Amino acid sequence: MLRKExxxxxxxxxxxxHGITAYEMAKATGMTESGIARILDGTSKNPHNNSINxxxxxxxTRIVGKYVVGHPNFTEPQFNEDQSSYEAKTVIxxxxxxxxxxxxxxxxxxKAIEMILLNTDEIRxxxxxxxxxxxxxxxxxNDLSRTVNKSLAARNS
Numbered sequence: 001m002l003r004k005e006x007x008x009x010x011x012x013x014x015x016x017x018h019g020i021t022a023y024e025m026a027k028a029t030g031m032t033e034s035g036i037a038r039i040l041d042g043t044s045k046n047p048h049n050n051s052i053n054x055x056x057x058x059x060x061t062r063i064v065g066k067y068v069v070g071h072p073n074f075t076e077p078q079f080n081e082d083q084s085s086y087e088a089k090t091v092i093x094x095x096x097x098x099x100x101x102x103x104x105x106x107x108x109x110x111k112a113i114e115m116i117l118l119n120t121d122e123i124r125x126x127x128x129x130x131x132x133x134x135x136x137x138x139x140x141x142n143d144l145s146r147t148v149n150k151s152l153a154a155r156n157s
Contacts, residue, residue, distance in 0.1 A: 004052060011055050012040050018063055028062075029054045094147035098140040 002010065015025070022040065026033040031051060038044035039051065 004047075004049065007052050007056050008039060008042075008047070011052070011059050014059050014063060015040070018059075020059060020062055024062075025055055025058055028058050031055070090147055090151045094144040098144045 014020070022033045022036040025031070025036050029036075031054065035044070035051070036055065039047045039055065
């Protein structure tokens with residue numbers, strides 16, 4: 001489990017890296033912008049765990065949402081039509097297939113990220129059901145990997 005200082009550092013680093021402002025965090029969490037700024041710049045000496053966890057959850061959701069189909073923050077990958085060779089089309093088809101697998105597993109992805117970053121006992125208790133669903137994701141990733149390797153082999157031959 002992350003210590004309070006580690007959580008604050010993670011929030012600070014990831015929000016800077018992804019351009020997430022104290023204002024955005026305040027709007028989403030109901031906390032004050034100045035309070036968030038004090039937590040991030042270290043002038044708040046002993047912020048409440050609840051406040052830190054709210055911020056961490058928002059930052060995680062915001063970042064993860066960029067990569068999860070159907071999430072409000074999802075960013076569709078852009079492909080240049082001029083590069084649509086056989087290999088590119090094959091990779092795009094594999095990615096689309098993987099996206100479809102992941103689309104049904106959005107809750108799984110959120111729980112997996114939460115388990116990794118928050119490491120809570122409550123989430124650990126839910127792992128048995130998640131393992132079955134992860135197999136489906138693993139199969140999609142393996143299919144994508146095989147397709148990419150075939151495309152690379154075809155291009156190199």
